[in-house]
Amino acid sequence: MEDHSGDVPVLPLHTSEVDRYVHLNRIYAVVYSVGILALFYRHTLQLLSSPTVFSFVFTLSFFFADVILAVMWVLNQAYYWRPIHRRSHPERLPTVELPGLDVFICTSDPFKEPPMSVANTALSVMAYDYPMEKLSVYLSDDGGSDLTLFTFMEAAKFAKHWIPFCKMNDIMMRSPDVYFDSKTANDNHDHHNIKILYEKMKGKVEAVMMNGRVEEHHLHSEIEHIVFQKWKQERFTRQEHPSVIQILLESNKDRDITDQPLPNLIYISREKHRSVHHHFKGGSLNALLRVSKVMTNAPFILTLDCDMISNDPITPRRAMCFLLDEAMSENLAYVQFPQRFRGINESDIYGNEYTRIFSYNLLGMNGTKGPNYVGTNTFFQRRAIEGILPTCEETLKSTMTIISSTKVLDLANKVAGATYEHNTKWGCEFGFRYGSLTEDFYTGFILHCEGWRSIYCSTERPAFLGEVTPTLYDGLNQMKRWTIGLFEVVLSRHNTFTYGIKKGKC
Numbered sequence: 001m002e003d004h005s006g007d008v009p010v011l012p013l014h015t016s017e018v019d020r021y022v023h024l025n026r027i028y029a030v031v032y033s034v035g036i037l038a039l040f041y042r043h044t045l046q047l048l049s050s051p052t053v054f055s056f057v058f059t060l061s062f063f064f065a066d067v068i069l070a071v072m073w074v075l076n077q078a079y080y081w082r083p084i085h086r087r088s089h090p091e092r093l094p095t096v097e098l099p100g101l102d103v104f105i106c107t108s109d110p111f112k113e114p115p116m117s118v119a120n121t122a123l124s125v126m127a128y129d130y131p132m133e134k135l136s137v138y139l140s141d142d143g144g145s146d147l148t149l150f151t152f153m154e155a156a157k158f159a160k161h162w163i164p165f166c167k168m169n170d171i172m173m174r175s176p177d178v179y180f181d182s183k184t185a186n187d188n189h190d191h192h193n194i195k196i197l198y199e200k201m202k203g204k205v206e207a208v209m210m211n212g213r214v215e216e217h218h219l220h221s222e223i224e225h226i227v228f229q230k231w232k233q234e235r236f237t238r239q240e241h242p243s244v245i246q247i248l249l250e251s252n253k254d255r256d257i258t259d260q261p262l263p264n265l266i267y268i269s270r271e272k273h274r275s276v277h278h279h280f281k282g283g284s285l286n287a288l289l290r291v292s293k294v295m296t297n298a299p300f301i302l303t304l305d306c307d308m309i310s311n312d313p314i315t316p317r318r319a320m321c322f323l324l325d326e327a328m329s330e331n332l333a334y335v336q337f338p339q340r341f342r343g344i345n346e347s348d349i350y351g352n353e354y355t356r357i358f359s360y361n362l363l364g365m366n367g368t369k370g371p372n373y374v375g376t377n378t379f380f381q382r383r384a385i386e387g388i389l390p391t392c393e394e395t396l397k398s399t400m401t402i403i404s405s406t407k408v409l410d411l412a413n414k415v416a417g418a419t420y421e422h423n424t425k426w427g428c429e430f431g432f433r434y435g436s437l438t439e440d441f442y443t444g445f446i447l448h449c450e451g452w453r454s455i456y457c458s459t460e461r462p463a464f465l466g467e468v469t470p471t472l473y474d475g476l477n478q479m480k481r482w483t484i485g486l487f488e489v490v491l492s493r494h495n496t497f498t499y500g501i502k503k504g505k506c
C-alpha cells in the first residue's frame, strides 16, 4: 500500500492483517472434518447392518440430522478461514477538507425508547471531532411524537453548551447521561455548571413526559407554539399524520456559546396513513435518504439505532480512512463498526452481547466480500445505497444550500409523503430494501450481490455502545424477529443460495 513514488512516502490510511490464529483455526477445521467423516462412516455402517426396518429409519433420521449440522458447520467455516483485522490511521488523513456526513437516527416509540436517551445519542454524535459545518444529524421519529420533538428542541439548546464543553475538555464519552454517571467525570467548575444545565433540561423533559403531551405552558417562544399546532389536529395519531420536518439547528446560522458553528439538527416524522404500508425502519431510512438528499446531500451517511451512543469522537475520521481511499472507495458500499453494549453484567446470562454475530462473524467476513450490514453503526457511501435514481426523481436532484428556505422545505415534505414511493423502485432497486424484518441483512446482501464490498472496522475502544434488551421476554422477541427476517430472505427470490450464486458475484 505504501507509495514511495514521491519524495515523501505516503503512509497508508489503513492497514490490515490476517488473524494470527488463522492456522490454528484451519488445523482445527481439518481435525473436525475428519471427525465428521468418521461419524458418517459409522452411520453408513449402521444403516447397512440395520436388523429391522425400525432401526433403519431410526438411524436414517440421525443421519439426516447430522447432515444438516455438518452443512451448517461447513458454511460456518467461512467465518474462520481468513479473519482479517483492519486498522485505521485517522491521524494520517490529509488536512484537506473532509466531506459531508449525514447521520440518520431512527426512533419509533417514545414510551419504549425514551426521547431523553434518543437525545443523548444525537448529542453524542453532534459532538464528533468532525467539521461541524459538514455534519448533519437527522432524527426520524416513526412514533410521530410531540414528546420527542419537544425533547429535541431542548437538546438543541443544550448542544450549544455541551459541544464546546466536550471539545474543550477533550471528553471521550460524549453522551451526557453516561458521562455524568461515569466515575471518571471530574468535578471541576465547568463540569458542575454543565451538569446543572443538563439536569434542568432533563427536568423539563420529564415533566412533559409525565404529562403525556406537550401543552401551551411548556412552551416559551412563538415558534414553539406554531410548531406544536400540528399535533392539535384531530387526526394526528401515530399511524395517521402529516409529515413534520423541523430544523432545530442550522449550521450556517446557529452558533454555540463560544461562537463556533454547530451541526445541522433536523427532526423528521414522515407522513403516515393507515392505508399505506410504511415498511417500518426500512421505510423510515428511505424517507431520510430522500429528505437529506434535498437538504444536505452529503456523500456519506451514518445509520444509527436510537440507543447507540458514540463512545469515541474520532469514529467518523476512522471511517473516512477507508471511504476516502481512492483505491478502495470505487466499490466500497459501507464501513461497519461492531455493535457493543453497555450495562451487561459479567456473566451475561442471556448472551446479550452476541459476540459471535456482531464480532467474530464480521471479522471473518472481512476476508471475503466484507461484513453484512447490521443495521446500525454503519457508514455508507450515499451512491451505493441510493443506486442510480431515474430521471423521474428529478426533484431529488435539486439540492440547495439554505436548508430552511421554503423551496427546500416544500420539497422535503413532498419526498417524506406517505405515497411518494408509489410506482417507484424505492425499496427494491434503490434505497434500503423492503421485504424482510431484517432489512439490514437483506440490504447488505443485495449490495454484495450487486458487486459492492464492505469493511469491518473494530477498534480497541468500542466506537459505539448500545443498550441490551432489558428482559428475557424482549430478548426472545428480538431473536424471533431476526429469525423470521432471515427466513423471509430465504423464501424470497433473493434466496442467499440461489440468487447469490446466480448473480455470480457473491
Ligand SMILES: O=c1ccn([C@@H]2O[C@H](COP(=O)(O)OP(=O)(O)O[C@H]3O[C@H](CO)[C@@H](O)[C@H](O)[C@H]3O)[C@@H](O)[C@H]2O)c(=O)[nH]1
Pocket: 106, 107, 108, 109, 113, 140, 142, 279, 280, 281, 284, 304, 305, 306, 307, 374, 375, 376, 437, 438, 439, 440, 441, 478, 481, 482, 485
Ligand atoms: O417502524 C419502525 C421500527 C423500528 N424503528 C427503529 O429501528 C431501530 C431498531 O429497532 P429495534 O426494535 O431496536 O430492533 P433490534 O432488533 O434491537 O435491532 C437490530 O435489528 C434490526 C433488524 O434487523 C436492525 O434494523 C437494527 O439496526 C439492529 O440493531 C430502532 O432505533 C427503532 O426505533 C423504526 O424507525 N421504525
Ligand SMILES: [Mn+2]
Pocket: 305, 307
Ligand atoms: Mn434495538
